[in-house]
Amino acid sequence: MLNKYARAFFTRVLTPFAAFLLRRGVSPDAVTLVGTAGVVAGALVFFPRGEFFWGTIVITLFVFSDLVDGNMARQAGVSSRWGAFLDSTLDRVADGAIFGGFALWYAGGGDDNVLCAVSIFCLASGQVVSYTKARGESIGLPVAVNGLVERAERLVVSLVAAGLAGMHTFGVPGVQVLLPVALWVVAVGSTVTLGQRVVTVRREAAEADAASGGGTPRGSEATS
Numbered sequence: 547m548l549n550k551y552a553r554a555f556f557t558r559v560l561t562p563f564a565a566f567l568l569r570r571g572v573s574p575d576a577v578t579l580v581g582t583a584g585v586v587a588g589a590l591v592f593f594p595r596g597e598f599f600w601g602t603i604v605i606t607l608f609v610f611s612d613l614v615d616g617n618m619a620r621q622a623g624v625s626s627r628w629g630a631f632l633d634s635t636l637d638r639v640a641d642g643a644i645f646g647g648f649a650l651w652y653a654g655g656g657d658d659n660v661l662c663a664v665s666i667f668c669l670a671s672g673q674v675v676s677y678t679k680a681r682g683e684s685i686g687l688p689v690a691v692n693g694l695v696e697r698a699e700r701l702v703v704s705l706v707a708a709g710l711a712g713m714h715t716f717g718v719p720g721v722q723v724l725l726p727v728a729l730w731v732v733a734v735g736s737t738v739t740l741g742q743r744v745v746t747v748r749r750e751a752a753e754a755d756a757a758s759g760g761g762t763p764r765g766s767e768a769t770s
């Protein structure tokens with residue numbers, strides 16, 4: 547949903563900044579790499595210590611690089627398969643650090659085994675949701691569904707909640723509950739999304755197999 551409705555807005559807002567970076571000789575790949583490093587550092591330095599406000603601020607400063615890198619590549623006319631691979635692969639690394647950071651907090655100072663498990667579930671289910679699309683497309687299917695909770699929703703729900711929950715350290719009462727609520731929402735939403743994508747891939751695969759007389763495309767079943 548956000549990918550559909552908010553992307554156009556952010557493209558307009560970030561285009562001048564992307565153009566500025568290109569004029570300064572910065573490459574899209576550099577933005578992808580630095581952005582991911584910033585998200586990973588913000589998540590793994592602050593979240594395991596329960597410093598959710600500052601962790602979210604640092605992550606927010608870097609996470610929009612994921613919208614800037616592609617914008618730069620398109621403006622410069624250098625969009626590439628390598629860039630698409632790098633962007634998607636490092637998205638998985640960033641997501642792992644964010645939900646891993648939550649899990650480390652609940653395994654340590656946050657001392658809550660259930661929320662630690664929910665964080666790990668968010669991490670794993672988010673990766674699987676993304677994998678369904680990548681694998682479906684790699685066997686030649688359109689995977690014409692995004693589902694209820696895509697990456698943008700996973701990030702916005704969990705980071706807004708983490709940022710607000712972190713305001714507890716400034717004396718704002720009652721906000722800590724927002725992070726557990728957000729993690730449960732992301733966990734349930736990711737499960738629904740996984741179901742939506744699996745059902746779509748199953749239908750598209752059956753249609754494609756019927757149209758081609760059955761069987762997977764040569765070679766594709768051998769990859770994983």
Ligand SMILES: CCCCCCCC/C=C\CCCCCCCC(=O)OC[C@H](COP(=O)(O)O[C@@H]1[C@H](O)[C@H](OP(=O)(O)O)[C@@H](O)[C@H](O)[C@H]1O)OC(=O)CCCCCCC/C=C\CCCCCCCC
Nearest residue numbers: 548549552553606612634637676696697698701705706709
């Ligand atoms: C008083 C202060 C309190 C402190 C609060 C802190 C406020 C800040 C909190 C949060 C900000 C979070 C912003 C998160 C923005 C995320 C942007 C982003 O990176 O989106 C990425 C997304 C996907 O990009 P790609 O196409 O490159 O990635 C694909 C995707 O990963 C696919 O995964 P899948 O979906 O399938 O699981 C892969 O399949 C594919 O391989 C991969 O290529 O980009 C978009 O979706 C574009 C839309 C972005 C919309 C961002 C909306 C941000 C909205 C609000 C943020 C500000 C909220 C402020 C709240 C303040 C509260 C007080």
Ligand SMILES: Nc1ccn([C@@H]2O[C@H](COP(=O)(O)O)[C@@H](O)[C@H]2O)c(=O)n1
Nearest residue numbers: 574575612615616619625626629630633
């Ligand atoms: N280093 C990069 C990063 C991205 N791309 C291209 O942009 C597409 C992703 O666009 P986003 O707006 O989601 O960032 C990606 O599929 C590539 O085509 C690139 O070339 N190099």
Ligand SMILES: [Mg+2]
Nearest residue numbers: 612613616633
């Ligand atoms: Mg990107």
Ligand SMILES: [Mg+2]
Nearest residue numbers: 612633634637
């Ligand atoms: Mg990306």
